[in-house]
Amino acid sequence: MVSELRLYTEAEWLTQAQHYSAVLLSRGVQTCIETVEKLNARFLRLNPELALCVDAEGLWLCANGMKMQPDWKAEVGRLKRASLKSEMIARACNLSEKPSLIDATAGLGHDSLLMAHLGAQVTLLERHPILFTLLEDAKRQAADDPFLASVVARIQLVFTDSADYLRNCAAQGKVVDVVYLDPMFPQRDQHQQAQKKQAQVKKQMQLLHLLLPEDGEMDLGDHLLGLAQQIAKRVVVKRPRLAVFLAGQETTHQWQGDACRFDAYFQANLNNG
Ligand SMILES: C[S@@+](CC[C@H](N)C(=O)[O-])C[C@H]1O[C@@H](n2cnc3c(N)ncnc32)[C@H](O)[C@@H]1O
Structure with a gap:
């Protein structure tokens, strides 16, 4: 289980970020909020480690320059x-x-x-x-x-x-x-072999696999x-x-x-x- 994660946001979304941070804490996840100037694709590329971010569309998981949310x-x-x-x-x-x-x-x-x-x-x-x-x-x-x-x-x-x-x-x-x-x-x-036949695992699944334990302990x-x-x-x-x-x-x-x-x-x- 992840113990502390960075939670990136822009000043405009700070209140929402604080809300998500409190909710996550109530579920045992500690986050460290970092307000950045521009939470854009370049920023995510430069900060590839597993983290969370909050913007106009709510909460996202991000890593390796990508971000994902269930997005129903x-x-x-x-x-x-x-x-x-x-x-x-x-x-x-x-x-x-x-x-x-x-x-x-x-x-x-x-x-x-x-x-x-x-x-x-x-x-x-x-x-x-x-x-x-x-x-x-x-x-x-x-x-x-x-x-x-x-x-x-x-x-x-x-x-x-x-x-x-x-x-x-x-x-x-x-x-x-x-x-x-x-x-x-x-x-x-x-x-x-069966996996190879599929198109590249969807971006969302790649990030999901980062969040969940690796094969050995899966x-x-x-x-x-x-x-x-x-x-x-x-x-x-x-x-x-x-x-x-x-x-x-x-x-x-x-x-x-x-x-x-x-x-x-x-x-x-x-x-x-
Ligand atoms: C492969 S994903 C399921 C994907 C899902 N069918 C979908 O449409 O997105 C498996 C999920 O089950 C959850 N899970 C596995 N074992 C669980 C358990 N014992 N209790 C609750 N959730 C569990 C994992 O945390 C993971 O999010």
Whole structure:
């Protein structure tokens, strides 16, 4: 976990920067605010270390001359083109039934935004304090967008470790229609060939990988599958196309795409319950 980060801003956005800094501190992340004259591409190139910045568009993660935020508004075009028929994730998660769905690995929240757009009632879980704060900001901004407002009204964000959250649900006897899992997957692995076929990993994902632990200590989320199966009628796991099964647990229910696949696990006991 990052202990102290620089948070760059211009004088104009200092109050907002102080607000984000306080929110991050309440989540265990210490930031050091630095007011700079021009927070532009040149500045970011000259300051390539991992940091945060605040400008007119809110909070950003920056590194290596790039900056990123979940930017749900930029997803509107994709959402408008999406349909229950065209999206593999919609079939895997049975979104036509407007399910109650827990996305236990939020990341940038893009999968959940799509699933909420296609009808799911989403509880979105993220344990990383910086990512969670970025998501919160993305949701706040999306709520002001005429197209996204009704979509994000179906998304509830929770800052938690999913293992704890799922355990609590199980203890309370809670049942949901779907738990969706998309844990991190090592970039350099036995499936490198499949990775190479993809276009360059998106800028956003590059920065996400900088923020999260490196391969050696990466939590691959195997333990989440069994916990999810205790409370969900259907667990759907997103994997790179050729990746091993999560927790080594095979399934024959798969939806295969070019770059990724969705593995589904059905709990007959919960379906009948
Ligand atoms: C590959 S990203 C998910 C990407 C996401 N599907 C999207 O559309 O942007 C995985 C995310 O899950 C989060 N995560 C992994 N294990 C978790 C856990 N036990 N509890 C909460 N979040 C977790 C990581 O912090 C990371 O942000």
